[in-house]
Amino acid sequence: MNSRAFPAWRVQRAGEGIEARLDRLTPDELSPGEIVIRAEYSSLNYKDALALSGRGKIMRHYPLVAGIDVAGRVETSDDPAFGPGDAVLVTGSGIGERTDGGFAGRVRVAAKHVIAIPSGLDTRSAMQLGTAGFTAALAIHRMEINGQAPGGGPILVTGASGGVGSLAVAMLAGRGYKVVAMSGKPEAQKWLGELGAEEIILSREADFGDKPLESARFAGALDTVGGDTLARLFPVIDWWGNVAAIGNAGGAKFQATVFPFILRGVSLLGINSMATPRALRETLWERLATDLKPAALDDIAGEEIALEQVMRSVELLMDGKGPLGRTLVHIP
Ligand SMILES: NC(=O)c1ccc[n+]([C@@H]2O[C@H](COP(=O)([O-])OP(=O)(O)OC[C@H]3O[C@@H](n4cnc5c(N)ncnc54)[C@H](OP(=O)(O)O)[C@@H]3O)[C@@H](O)[C@H]2O)c1
Numbered sequence: 554m555n556s557r558a559f560p561a562w563r564v565q566r567a568g569e570g571i572e573a574r575l576d577r578l579t580p581d582e583l584s585p586g587e588i589v590i591r592a593e594y595s596s597l598n599y600k601d602a603l604a605l606s607g608r609g610k611i612m613r614h615y616p617l618v619a620g621i622d623v624a625g626r627v628e629t630s631d632d633p634a635f636g637p638g639d640a641v642l643v644t645g646s647g648i649g650e651r652t653d654g655g656f657a658g659r660v661r662v663a664a665k666h667v668i669a670i671p672s673g674l675d676t677r678s679a680m681q682l683g684t685a686g687f688t689a690a691l692a693i694h695r696m697e698i699n700g701q702a703p704g705g706g707p708i709l710v711t712g713a714s715g716g717v718g719s720l721a722v723a724m725l726a727g728r729g730y731k732v733v734a735m736s737g738k739p740e741a742q743k744w745l746g747e748l749g750a751e752e753i754i755l756s757r758e759a760d761f762g763d764k765p766l767e768s769a770r771f772a773g774a775l776d777t778v779g780g781d782t783l784a785r786l787f788p789v790i791d792w793w794g795n796v797a798a799i800g801n802a803g804g805a806k807f808q809a810t811v812f813p814f815i816l817r818g819v820s821l822l823g824i825n826s827m828a829t830p831r832a833l834r835e836t837l838w839e840r841l842a843t844d845l846k847p848a849a850l851d852d853i854a855g856e857e858i859a860l861e862q863v864m865r866s867v868e869l870l871m872d873g874k875g876p877l878g879r880t881l882v883h884i885p
Contacts, residue, residue: 557579557580558577558578558579559577559578559579559657559658559659560575560576560577560657560658560860560861561575561576561577561578561618561653561656561657561658561659562574562575562576562605562618562619562620562656562657562860562863562864563575563576563578563616563617563618563619564604564605564607564612564615564616564617564618564619565615565616566615566616570607571607571612571615573605573606573607573619573864575860575861575864578618578657578659580659580661583618583653583657583659583660583661584652584653584661584662585661585663586652586661586662586663586664587630587631587632587663587664588627588629588630588631588632588635588641588661588662588663588664588667589627589628589629589630589659589660589661590623590625590626590627590628590641590643590659590660590661590662590667591625591626591627591628591658591659592623592624592625592655592657592658592659592660592884593624593625593626593676593677593883593884594623594624594625594676594677594679594680594881594882594883594884595620595622595623595624595655595656595680595683595881595882595884596622596680596681596683596684596685596716596854596879596880596881596882597858597863597866597867597870597879597880597882598621598622598683598684598685598716599715599716599800599802599870600621600649600650600684601619601620601621601649601656601867602867602870602871604619604649604650605619605863605864605867606867606868606871608871611649611650612649612650613650613651614651617649617650617652617653617654618649618653618654618655618656618657618660619649619654619655619656619863620648620649620654620655620656620657620660620882621644621645621648621649621650621654621655621684622642622643622644622645622648622649622655622680622683622684623642623643623648623654623655623660623680624640624641624642624643624670624676624677624679624680625640625641625660625676625884626638626639626640626641626676627639627641627667628659630664631664632664634664634667635664635667635669639669640669640670640675640676641667641668641669641670642667642668642670642676642679642680642838643655643660643662643666643667643668644668644683644684644687644826645684645687645688645826645827645829646662646666646827647666647827648660648662648666650827656860656863656882657860657884658860658884665831668834668835668838670838671838671839671841671842672842673842673843673846674838674841674842674846677881678846678850680854680881680882681850681851681853681854681879681881682720682841682850682854683716683879684826685715685716685717685720685879686720686724686841686847687826687829687834687837687838687841688717688799688824688826689717689718689720689721689724689775689845690724690837690840690841690845691824691826691829691833691837692721692775692797692799692822692824693721693724693725693728693775693797693845694833694836694837694840695795695797695822695824696773696775696795696797696822699795699820699822700793700795701772701773701794701795703728703729703730704729705772705773705791706731706769706771706772706773706791706794707730707731707732707733707751707752707770707771707772708725708730708731708732708733708771708772708773708774708775709733709734709735709754709770709771709773709774709775709786710722710725710732710733710734710735710750710774710775710777711735711756711774711775711776711777711778711782711783711786712735712736712737712776712777712778712782712800712802712803713734713735713736713741713745713750713753714736714737714738714741714744714745714877714878715777715802715878716854716878716879717777717799717800718734718736718775718777719744719745719748719853719877719878719879720847720853720878720879721775721777722734722745722748722749722750723748723749723847723848723849723853724845724847725749725775726748726749726750727749727844727845727846727847727848728844728845731751732749732750732751733750733751733752733753733754733771734748734750734752734753734754735753735754735755735756735759736753736754736755736756737755737756737757738877739755740877741753741877742755744852744877744878747849747852748847748849748852748853756782759785761785761786761788761789762788762789764788765788765810765812765813766788766812766813766816766817767788767789768789769789769790769791769792769794769817770789770790770791771786771789771790771791771794772790772791772794773790773791773794773795773796773797774786774790774794774795774796774797775796775797775799776796776797776798776799776800777799777800777802778800778801778802778803778804779798779799779800779801779802779803779804779805779807780801780803780804780805780806780807781803781804781807782803782804783796783798783807784807784808784809787809787810787813787814787819787821788812788813790813790817790819791817792817792818793817793818793819793820794817794819794820795819795820795821795822796819796820796821796822797822797824798821798822798823798824799824852878853878853879854878854879854880854881855876855878856876856878856879856880856881857880857881857882857883858880858881858882858883859882859883859885860882860883860884863882866880
């Protein structure tokens, strides 16, 4: 057996579809890059589940190692900015989509995508946050640049029991916002309250009216569901409020009127965690290590699995039977 070999969840074409296998690879078989990271943790995102199950066209080519997130220690570096042993992370920079990803013992990656883990976080907590935490932080950051502030009224978070949603609830509550969580899962209500939501709305009971403008109920909203759920929010957002559009788990298309935008000055902010410029990425990780760091990270990403168990967790996630919050992948 090759002593440099490590396990990696690699996706290959198989007939019309794809097949995911836990292969053994060596660093030379990975996509090029100046840095080789000895992975310690990754995490399971909705996108990873789509990629590994073949239910979404996430990967640009095959074969490719899955996993859009990784944190670990630099093993070798051809870039002076990083040296062996440095604690680093990579989230949503194309790994697991265009280049080999984080569900592997080693990850080789371009130095421009590598972020030094700021003090206040370690490889484990960085992956408890992962792309989901980064995305929630990006949405909050953009909303705040656009005038959102604690004390301005409640913020609605949809898809609240998911990774992005639950982290957004905890971050907003920690920042002093009044948070209203909307979730399809009755069993998530108590947990969302513990994370800091002051009010919980069950998705199937949500009634925001059907007029182009309704009485304002929320100062802003962070939406991970998309489709009709997103469209129904605009009429109930207060003056100058922001709606951050993050996900499409509940649909891509929506129909809305322009009135909330032109009569109340509501803003729709698009959130793309992949294409975030490096300077903003560093700012956001600083915030994730300080004012946006959720107090109860273990309650949000308490489920820890071994690399070998990734496919089982993917199946559960795709069947809607995943745990509340996030799943951490430990790569010893
Ligand atoms: N824009 C970006 O850069 C970016 C980055 C990361 C993720 N995302 C997107 O954000 C969304 C959430 O990601 P995640 O990693 O947090 O996923 P996740 O952990 O699987 O959470 C998704 C949540 O959405 C709700 N949901 C799922 N299916 C739904 C459906 N058919 N109808 C309505 N609600 C549904 C559920 O929450 P409840 O049961 O509580 O309602 C679920 O827990 C995904 O669409 C993902 O692709 C976007």
